[in-house]
Amino acid sequence: MQNNPEKFGKTPHRPSLWTRADALKVHADDPTTTQPLVSADFPVLSDEVFIWDTMPLRDMDGNITSVDGWSVIFTLTADRHPNDPQYLDENGNYDITRDWNDRHGRAKMYYWFSRTGKDWELGGRVMAEGVSPTVREWAGTPVLLNERGEVDLYYTAVTPGATIVKVRGRVVTTEHGVSLVGFEKVKPLFEADGKMYQTEAQNPFWGFRDPWPFRDPNDGKLYMLFEGNVAGERGSHKVGEAEIGDVPPGHEEVGNSRFQTACVGIAVARDEDGDDWEMLPPLLTAVGVNDQTERPHFVFQDGKYYLFTISHTFTYADGVTGPDGVYGFVADSLFGPYVPLNGSGLVLGNPSSQPFQTYSHCVMPNGLVTSFIDSVPTADGGIRIGGTEAPTVEIRIKGQQTFVVAEYDYGYIPPMLDVTLK
């Protein structure tokens, strides 16, 4: 496709703010925004690998898509090392916690397939060793492009640096399973610019990752969400009246919250294929509130834009807190203004008795929320490491509110539509 710059004029907008006042409304253990307890006797997808961030195959409109009746998910994946001397403790026992905590440094993209939308079978690595330009293959989004089975996998190539990249391949089905072919040429798309989005030089703890491309249901253009931090040297950000919001007396003090500078970034494609992108100002900033708004994604419902993003307790700023989980914001148009769902932003958090039970929630357009199990407390006072799919939860989205309404099987990710390959 030819570039057509006229068609993609600049969209001036001001980022919406998730304020400290909004975050003061976040409360763990509200039953309408809390994930049911995950039992410590959960099943494990694989004894060979840990999985965490789960990326269901979907189309450019965000619909979860099966191909020829096969559901497909991509996962960040790392080998488990039960017999590796490096991961034995002083008593010679496997230190699974250390193995799990080290996983980010060796994350690779794998895929799984299923006839039932659960009971996933391991397909293998998406890209052969050496294809991806960096050590870590971090989260992104696989998009089914057409009935020929072509798939664009957008993901983050990390260490050295952090680059949003994409790689094209094809999904092939038989009556016995699914294979992915191609995925041999990785194309770098863009990196943080230091003007809108913080660079590694500005902050060694910067975040720039997790692309989520989509077609805007209203203007029909191709955009991409991603996680960023607001540009500027670490420590130079101002937490002023706008970032603080309308707080009660005694809450004006912001401590060291200038170090928390998360934002949800957006870029627009200059071409139809999504090979040429222009970064725009963030949709949402959380300066003075939280340092990570990870894996941002949309649900388009009732003519509204529901923006979801995952975040942690440990990334909150001084004086505000909330559970690990998924947070959400709603607007009537793509560029906002966005209002925190449920007043606070919290949509589905871990219960305080099991603060690390799940993470990396992905809200699908059918209201189902998938996540992975991180660690669950055990009766003997220890923890059990997951590295596997959590039970799927259903939320109902109504105007500016959300409600937890149901729970399903582990890793239940049913298709919303099926594409028959030609």
Ligand code: FRU
């Ligand atoms: C979320 C996340 C992503 C990142 C990946 C790294 O769980 O932190 O933002 O891409 O995990 O493992």
